[in-house]
Amino acid sequence: MESPRSRRMDVSEASRPVLPRHTKLRFDSTRERWVLLAPERVLAPDDIAVEVLQLCDGERSVEQLVGTLAEKYAADRAEISHDVIAMLQDLADKGFLVEARESSAS
């Protein structure tokens, strides 16, 4: 078991983020939308946030993930990187995203 402090995640291009056991990305067929299920929370990611989260498999780095999106949307890489890291950092601060090395099997 790692010390609690080490859970704090600073998302960078080198990070390999993954959803922990207590955060699940699911398609909600009743409401026809993607949801992020977390303790006592149901979050509603929009289309691009869903795409980002689907790429958070604990294998890919943020760098690779940003590259994939930049290519797909033919958009400015630096801008995507900035926005993706900000979004992932926000989720990490809430405990909804972790580094792959300390992820839970689910």
Add this chain to the structure above:
Amino acid sequence: MTVSVTDTASEGPSVLEKPASVAETFGIPMAVLAELTHRCPLQCPYCSNPLELERSSTELTTEEWKRVLRELAEIGVLQIHFSGGEPTVRKDLAELVRHANDVGLYTNLITSAVLLDRDKLKALADAGLSHVQISFQGCEPTVADRVAGYKNAHEKKLQAARWTRELDLPLTVNAVMHRQNLHQLSDMIQMAVDLDAHRIEIANVQYYGWALKNRAALMPTVEQMEAAIRIVEEAEQRLKGVLAFDHVIPDYYAARPKKCMGGWGRQFFNITPSGKILPCHAAETITGLNFESVRGNKSIAWIWQNSDAFNRYRGTGWMKEPCKSCAFREEDFGGCRCQAFALTGDAANTDPACAFSPRHEEVFKAAAREAEGETRAFIYRNFAGGTPEAADPGEEKPFSL
């Protein structure tokens, strides 16, 4: 392209908390509380169960719960909270967790943890449990075991919390706060960090049912409340990314009432051990409402949409003044119906927690007076209708299932 994830609407892609459109149409709630049993080894004087507890002989069977879980998933429920009473007294808990997981529900266990051992936790983890919440009554045994009315409760909880993390299950510490343990709040937050918990819920006692019976012994002082808010704000900043916080503030000292349950029949229901479907876990304290059961001949969706109990206080049509013409009526829906009933005798009255209630001053003053008072002894929660705390606790009675 911009990418951002926020809890509130902002430019670019976002992750919104609790999509409002769903609640507005009275769509099926996304989370449901399943009270598997009212049996519990603890005797906490603020228990949220009704004063009239349901006996084990009336509990839904394993097969009945499985049917209910499947039905919930089919109509669009996403999360199930297994609670009680103490849910781990049910020998079929792991089986129910597995079934819930199989039908696609996110599973959360809300437990006192004193009956858990490593094997039981392992079985729950293997069954696909997503998250564990363990309640704590203090930061050390003297206060904690006395509040729980159970010898060695605190030590057992600490051990169960350690096993939870050893098994890599995510942990929330539920810190239930009141006048007699608020002085331990800082230490309880540190305890959560030391236990490697992911999250802490600091829940001030809400006063209906057992807690109302014990209000004089539990009500915090205004000074305690203000100190607690400062402690939580400081800790939340300091522990950002280490420990997530949820803070439920008691409403007696607020000017605005809480939007209880997100509004009656709007976002939430719970299922009692015998299968009754309630708009909130305290709803049975309101007399004169008839609650439908999953054992009847109605679907859960029908009960949610059409039953009298759910429609009685839904929306704003039932309101009287001052709620009826209030600018905030769609914001807080007049506060808590159970509290309005408990304190005024009519659930359709404005919750006295609201400054616009004609009873607000009186209730606030009574609470403040009780908070300054001498009452310490609890009335413990049990099937016998409550037992006053003895001056000398003596030996614990063994808990039998």
